[in-house]
Amino acid sequence: DAGITQSPRHKVTETGTPVTLRCHQTENHRYMYWYRQDPGHGLRLIHYSYGVKDTDKGEVSDGYSVSRSKTEDFLLTLESATSSQTSVYFCAIIAGTGGVYEQYFGPGTRLTVT
Amino acid sequence: GQQVMQIPQYQHVQEGEDFTTYCNSSTTLSNIQWYKQRPGGHPVFLIQLVKSGEVKKQKRLTFQFGEAKKNSSLHITATQTTDVGTYFCAGPQGGNQFYFGTGTSLTVIP
Numbered sequence: 643d644a645g646i647t648q649s650p651r652h653k654v655t656e657t658g659t660p661v662t663l664r665c666h667q668t669e670n671h672r673y674m675y676w677y678r679q680d681p682g683h684g685l686r687l688i689h690y691s692y693g694v695k696d697t698d699k700g701e702v703s704d705g706y707s708v709s710r711s712k713t714e715d716f717l718l719t720l721e722s723a724t725s726s727q728t729s730v731y732f733c734a735i736i737a738g739t740g741g742v743y744e745q746y747f748g749p750g751t752r753l754t755v756t
Numbered sequence: 757g758q759q760v761m762q763i764p765q766y767q768h769v770q771e772g773e774d775f776t777t778y779c780n781s782s783t784t785l786s787n788i789q790w791y792k793q794r795p796g797g798h799p800v801f802l803i804q805l806v807k808s809g810e811v812k813k814q815k816r817l818t819f820q821f822g823e824a825k826k827n828s829s830l831h832i833t834a835t836q837t838t839d840v841g842t843y844f845c846a847g848p849q850g851g852n853q854f855y856f857g858t859g860t861s862l863t864v865i866p
Binding site: 673745746749 | 853
């Protein structure tokens with residue numbers, strides 16, 4: 643699983659509170675991604691990083707910010723959580739050889755905003 | 757922007773029946789990938805197709821990439837209960853981003 647861990651694995655929080663999710667990888671991969679997964683929508687990209695302090699927005703970035711101060715950690719922050727951000731959040735890295743680049747996903751974080 | 761649609765959204769089959777999911781892109785893709793997600797799990801890479809008209813097989817799974825490189829399919833022959841899960845296609849979008857389809861959830865009835 644490319645040494646990807648996510649924390650916390652489950653979180654319940656109240657509307658308006660800040661929340662930070664952490665993705666940690668141990669294999670020095672350059673690219674890291676945050677997705678959210680909701681029924682009927684598949685996986686949607688929130689933000690991604692292509693190096694330390696290098697990040698860019700994805701399809702559904704509103705309400706989210708990210709930071710990557712070191713290669714192994716990619717943080718996703720909800721500045722003021724809303725009920726619409728209740729979702730399962732997956733972190734991923736990309737790795738491969740010979741023109742085939744696979745995404746490896748972490749175990750996910752289930753976030754409930756009440 | 758690029759859109760990747762998958763049909764059907766859900767499929768229930770009797771064990772032993774075949775299953776097919778279809779993926780359609782609004783734009784031409786340089787390649788397409790397929791992932792499987794077991795219930796409660798995370799997506800796992802299955803395969804990547806690159807060439808126009810390419811067909812690849814993995815045991816009972818057959819993957820096809822359309823001639824125009826805008827559509828793809830995954831066919832499972834004689835489904836088993838271990839095939840249960842959601843199957844996603846994903847197409848690249850510039851800058852090492854991937855755009856995932858909405859997924860097809862497969863239920864296999866023993």
